[in-house]
Amino acid sequence: MAPWLILLAAVSPLALRVEVEPLGKGATGTVVAVAVQVAPEEREQLGPRVRFHVEFWKGSQKLDDGSGVGELAGDGSFLLYREWPSGEGLLRVQVSSLDGSKVGVVERKVVVPVLDKPFVAPEGAPPDATALAPSPPAEEAVRFARPRLGTVVGTVELTLEAPEDTGEVRFFQDSQLVVVKNRPPWQLSLSLGATPRRTVVRAEAWSRDGRLLGEDAVVLSGSESRLEVQILLREGKGEDQPTRVTVAVSPPGLEEEVVLRLDDRTVARWLSCPCVTELPAQALRSARILVAEARGGGREGEAVLAVGTGTLLETARVDVVELPVSVLDAAGKPVSDLRPEDFHVWENGHPVVVDSLGRSEDLPVLLGLAVDVSGSMEKDFPLVRQAVGGFLADFLRPGDRFFLGTFAWEFSLLLPWGSEPRLAVDRLARVRVEGGTSLHDAVIKALELFRGKKGPRGLVVITDGEDTTSRTGWDAALRYARTMRTPIFPVGIRVSVLDFVFRSRLSELAAATGGEAFFVGKPEDLPAVYRRIGEQLRQQYVVVYRSPASSAGDAFRQVTVKVQREGVTVRTTPGYFPSP
Template sequence: MTNLRPALRRLVVAALLALLAGTTGAGGDEPPQVTLVPPDGEVLTGLLRFDVLTLGEGIDHLTFWLDGREIRRRNRPPYSLELDVGPLPVPRSLRVTAHDAAGRIVAADELRLNASPHRFAVRLVEPVAGSRQGERLRARAVVDVPPEARLERLELWLDDALAATLRQAPFAVQLDLPQPGAMALIKAVAYLADGRRTEDAVIVNGADHGDEVDVDLVELYTTVVDRNRRPVLGLGAGDFTVYEDGVEQTLSRFEVVRALPIHAVVLLDVSASMAPRLETVRRAATGFFDATAGAGGEDRVAAIVFNDRPRLAVPFTRRRQAFAGGLAGVRAERGTALYDSLIYALFYAGGIPGQRAVLLLSDGVDEVSRFTFDDALEYARRSRVAIYAIGIDLDKGAEGSPRKVLSRFAEETGGRSFFLDDAGALAAAYAAILDELRAKYLLAYHSRSTRPRRGRDAFRRIEVEVHRRGLEAKTLRGYYP
């Protein structure tokens, strides 16, 4: 089933659920079920159509929710929804709840739009948090497993008791509450074969506790450089002060992350103008791989090439043969879609814990992107991924020139920009980038900001001061919660 496109795979799972219900239901009555069918595509923007499959008896109407807010109600089939998810591929949550004639929730489903392909997460789709349940309820979970990882098991818990252990979809069981209408904690815990775990939990039949306060853990991977732009180590927590929107923050974690694994995406311009430099670029990118993922540690490097569209040439890997082989057949041709490709690279790097970087190499201006510079900059701010930009043989120009564009991406994300006269200096630029990546400080704090959590007004500005003469701290200039 892993080779099916996502929409078809969800339909197959829904059919399996229906078959399971048909074999366990009493008197042939199937319990209500609802399945959201996503549109095709990995990166979703703009106006989209979502279809809904319903099964069983007792569904009176459906309610649609976007990021926890009710947006639409459908009282009769066909239960489809046309929805504008916005101009940028930011993560969104689309949920549908099925209700009976009395308004009670009898089934639910949820889609995570624009979720990272590397996301490891479990979410309880049913029951809905805060819903009223009788003596029996249906618990159903969805698990997102990263590429090259294997799900070992999923556990479903009722309060403190293990109710079921499942090893493949559908992850659904019927649970009997200790007493009809009793408050209960339903928990799903997913385990990967490598030992990683994640969980989700909901309370049903509970009291209304009013508004919740969101507390964000903010992690700042920070480089300190001297006047010669060389990384500086040996500093302590007391040497730094962090401000969010001008308010000093209290650090909850501080460490030097010299040995922390790096996940780097090498983003290479292979438009027609790069043809004379392509072999040099290939060698330099492979050299960066050898110094990171090829050195025997936990680092991983991926390669995305782009001309008038981006293409994943090499997924994250530690295998040199895979990396070099993925770049071997690349040809330089067609135009340049820099903004589209940068957004795709940032999307691909999402969902991975720890230190992440995109190493962007280009020799020209954007020519054919669907997204604009402002779109790409906004998405870069949301990504929390450091961008290291390398420009080859670029004119200095005025505002909006390629040099200024690349510099802005780097400055906003805590990276660095390099401008080379020819590709022969690429190896030295990659070495300087690696020196920075190996000499970062992790500054973490819990933000209790009351600013909006969505929209452009939600952007929270960050400033890090270092209390040593002649030193400068570089990190992202802000973030979206």
């Protein structure tokens, strides 16, 4: 075993040891077990659970980045299952108490061997181990035979493969029931017209005694550069019954790997479809997003479902899309005199007609603020507090609404949606500045407050350092942000120019949502940043159009916006998941 290593830090150090054992060949690399153990004398003080963060690097490339909560065994250990590429790399494991008062870090070189024997999860293994062993294609599953590829017009014939005891098949086109068949062959003749458009066809197979045997979906005239991925959920009859999850990939037969994740945790993996599994109902209720990723044939694709805050959310039909757009001139100033005909919008490569164009200066604005109050912010917090109060007082107009939240170990909502900026400074003055930095969790929880709201909006996140204590990993937070169509304006305070990873993440978060990232060397610079954010929010356009995707689905919809004017920069989300 590795020697005991102690982290010297402002918080109490936590002694750890880490051992890595190769287990077998995975889908893309070698599956390893990472055994983490805290010193025996620490076990009683920590309690039964700890937070962990694990990274695996090869050179300057981070190949693994996972966070979560570990359940300590009686000897103070817990086990992680990961999949890494072969060769030498650097492993970094951080473990902290739930309150962040104790932190330990181990960094060590690891040589990952190439193994020929496939990894098989041991009996009774946890879900993360089971998920690393690729599941075989579901037997007796329902699946569309491969249709012809590319753009489809005119009449298309689709054939469904179904179990022998199938007594009825229901075919749906873009969520509408089109035909019910009660005997094989299970075929559908579909007239698509002369103009190609993206069409989702779904089929349900039912037994003669009324049991759902399975379902599948196929996308016609979809993207020619990406795989189209659909997540089909079927809840159990009882409240505690598992939910059946089917991942449908189009075009069928191209998939080489399909991965299903619940938040940051891999729960299933397949090398070919049919891709069917069951998930505990409680796991879905307590999660935030369900993600399916597929690759094959030189393409990739993913689908995301927001599964909500305690209840499973039905994916809503999305017809009308409101897209926040900022247009800046060469000097970085907002352009405010554009008309609907100046905007050209494409969704998944298809041009759309702009139905209307709103301007935030004519509409009430929704503003969210999430302020880092971790221990490292203590010195700067008085000036940060004043700057936040000044920003709200200067920016808000009658009809605007805002909320104010803080985050350290957890996200706390200080002020729900309201319009009284004078309350902000008073509430912030009562906050204790201490603890870790749960940035990822804060982004998700703050964005949840925008759910169901319409009109111009923006979320400002003020922080001085990288996430250390979130339950949610970076990838899950970024995916969730892409579902909400809310521009995010991260503001980094005293972030070193050498902290490439953190700066890159804040910039990526802004770019993925149509916002802008700012970095200030001292809190005295915040008012100028807030003025710039205020200008963008106040001069934001809301482009409204009808989506050419006539079914809700859950695949990412790529959006391109261009403006018919020389020398301008258009800033908006590069696309969206329609789930919320």
